[in-house]
């Protein structure tokens with residue numbers, strides 16, 4: 001039986017199929033695994049006198065070149081052989097592999113010859129214009145399957161809480177610079193895999209929507225960044241759903257509300273307009289992200305949108321922000337007599353207050369899990385040096401008990417489940433998913 005690498009390599013380079021067509025033939029394997037297996041097979045099948053040079057487009061703005069030979073040993077050799085115009089393309093990545101190939105000669109002696117593989121990725125200096133029309137992200141969800149939730153009775157309900165990813169971009173020249181922190185989001189995926197939550201609550205500001213702000217004036221570098229932000233957010237949500245099977249709740253935050261506010265102000269005729277048989281308005285976050293297809297529930301109505309895992313625990317984005325560590329949680333706990341989990345402040349805060357009655361006392365708890373956006377000043381804010389922290393939280397509840405586990409994420413790493421979790425770079429998977437964007 002031939003290996004996946006050989007089958008994929010033959011489909012790609014002998015039959016000339018595109019990568020997406022090749023991926024379809026191996027529905028159980030990841031795209032990255034198929035590509036690397038195909039390339040490994042191609043390299044291993046090379047004989048001494050052969051050489052292969054392949055240059056192919058991955059979307060409009062990316063080129064990948066690979067040369068297997070004895071002759072080409074440097075990046076310059078590859079550029080020269082493939083005639084890559086460096087006025088148009090920048091080198092993004094370059095790799096050189098060397099291995100030895102043995103050949104038996106007629107006098108029974110063995111001749112060892114070095115072979116080289118030079119590979120490089122090139123990105124267009126001036127990428128093709130981004131497609132400006134905002135449209136819903138549509139996956140072929142019939143193909144997507146997620147695991148069933150555990151039916152083994154548990155004593156508690158477990159929630160993974162994620163706050164403020166702020167999916168969005170700013171243009172730096174022709175590149176897209178993300179507001180959301182991909183390393184943090186990848187660590188959160190690992191936490192989800194380990195913790196196996198029953199539900200995942202994304203408690204507001206999933207999207208940044210900088211260009212929709214009525215309040216802050218935004219420059220042209222923020223224009224037409226909504227579509228790529230929707231694509232990457234929906235891609236990440238689909239991975240989260242498929243890997244956990246948990247119930248997914250997405251809350252409206254003040255940033256999502258920007259879209260409805262802008263429509264009311266500038267295009268009232270479009271406000272609330274729905275496609276026939278559609279649940280959500282055409283120009284709304286749940287419709288644009290395809291939340292129904294993902295089986296995710298949209299909690300709308302900021303600032304009044306709330307989630308209640310039980311009668312005495314409330315999740316919301318929140319609209320209170322006080323300066324100083326712990327000050328917001330203190331204010332929030334003085335507002336209501338239930339335990340609260342909030343977002344919005346981008347800070348990791350945990351606090352408690354005990355309520356006293358005539359013959360009993362009852363503690364209530366407040367928690368903010370930090371944020372999943374960049375904390376280095378990339379996200380537009382009043383102050384570029386904010387007191388923000390990255391993290392998420394695991395909340396377990398029984399009928400009477402609450403356990404909050406903050407997960408601190410720092411430098412793409414977290415300590416969770418008795419191990420160090422390290423973020424992996426999924427940029428190539430994203431590029432394979434939506435190759436038309438200059439990620």
Ligand SMILES: [Fe+2]
Nearest residue numbers: 164205344346
């Ligand atoms: Fe936020």
Ligand SMILES: [Fe+2]
Nearest residue numbers: 205253254344
């Ligand atoms: Fe917010």
